[in-house]
Amino acid sequence: MLTLIQARRGSSRLPDKVSLDLVGRPLLVRQVERVQQARLAGRVAVITTTEPSDDPLAELCQQYGIEVFRGSALDLLDRHYQAALHFGETEGVVKIPSDCPLIDPAIIDKVLGFFADTKGQYDFVSNLHPATYPDGNDVEAMTFAALETAWREARRPLEREHTTPFFWENPDRFRLANVTWETGLDYSMSHRFTIDYPADYEFIKAVYEALHPANSHFGLDDILTLLKQRPDIYALNADLAGVNWYRNHLDELKTVSTEQTKEKFN
Known part of the structure; x- marks a missing residue:
């Protein structure tokens, strides 16, 4: 298994x-550390761009x-395939974005465990269609053969930029x-553990400072317990819960509804 964490330094927000x-x-x-804690992640690597602006990121990885x-x-589809x-x-390639520094290794193992236990039955397994875990626990696993097919045949810009839509947009x-x-719960639109805005960083930083010193292997349950005890931390980015990239492509995506995304209002 090869787990790829896509990352770049450029971000407008x-x-x-x-x-x-x-x-x-x-x-x-910190995110790489958490992904490496997953028993089934296999070889873990960061995939970044060839842009000079990402030279410091490559140097950071080497360090x-x-x-x-x-x-x-x-x-990004080409970047994953070439990697x-x-x-x-x-055999198997796993996609995890670099905006998930609170990702739970146990969730990675649950998705990859299912992928391994059903080997040969599925081309693509994720926990995003539909999503139920708190946003920021994204795991997508695919066979190399499926990745190669998508790399060869995907044409739409969003399919190339976001790597995996070609799979879940073509269920036939x-x-x-x-x-x-x-648990049967759905926190995908109510709990935001991903990072895209300054408020997200304040939230993630607060969670790390509260939990990491005592337990560097803290997981989803630890975070949820903390948020019940510290509603002030939950409130740091609560207004951003449900904001994701889908909102920019609702007119193009056949399998995503308006209930799975929302606009940022401030």
Whole structure:
């Protein structure tokens, strides 16, 4: 298994968010640490761009002993495919975005465990269609064969930029499966653990400062317990819950409804 964390320094809303400090280390490094805690993640690497602006990110990875591959800035589908070729992965490839520094390793293992236990039955397995976990626990696993098909045939810009829509937008062509939160709850639109705005950083920073010093392996349950005890932390980015990239492509996506996204109002 090859787990790829896509990252870049450029961001119009929160520039160089991957380098922001989380209890003494860069945010990207903290996320890699959490992904590496997953038993089934296999080889973990960061994939960034060939843009000169991402030279410091590649150097950061080298500094912390993190494997890194550099590819297309805008064609994320190509970047994932070329990275799989580079690392010699011919079976399973996992996509995790770098804006998930609170991702729970146990959730990664649940999705990848299902993918492994049903090997040969599905081309694409994720926990996003529909999503039920708090936003920021994104795990998408695909066979290399499916990735190669998408790389060869996907044409629409959003399919190239976001890597995986070609799978879940073509359920007649690919065998798809979704892993839901075993609690039966759906916090995907009410709890935001991802980072895209300054308020998200304040939230994530507060969670790390509260939990990480005592337990660097803190998980989803620990975070939810903290938020019940500290509603002030939950409130830091609560107004952003439900804001995601879908809102910009509702007229193009066949399988995403308005109930799965919302506009940012401030």
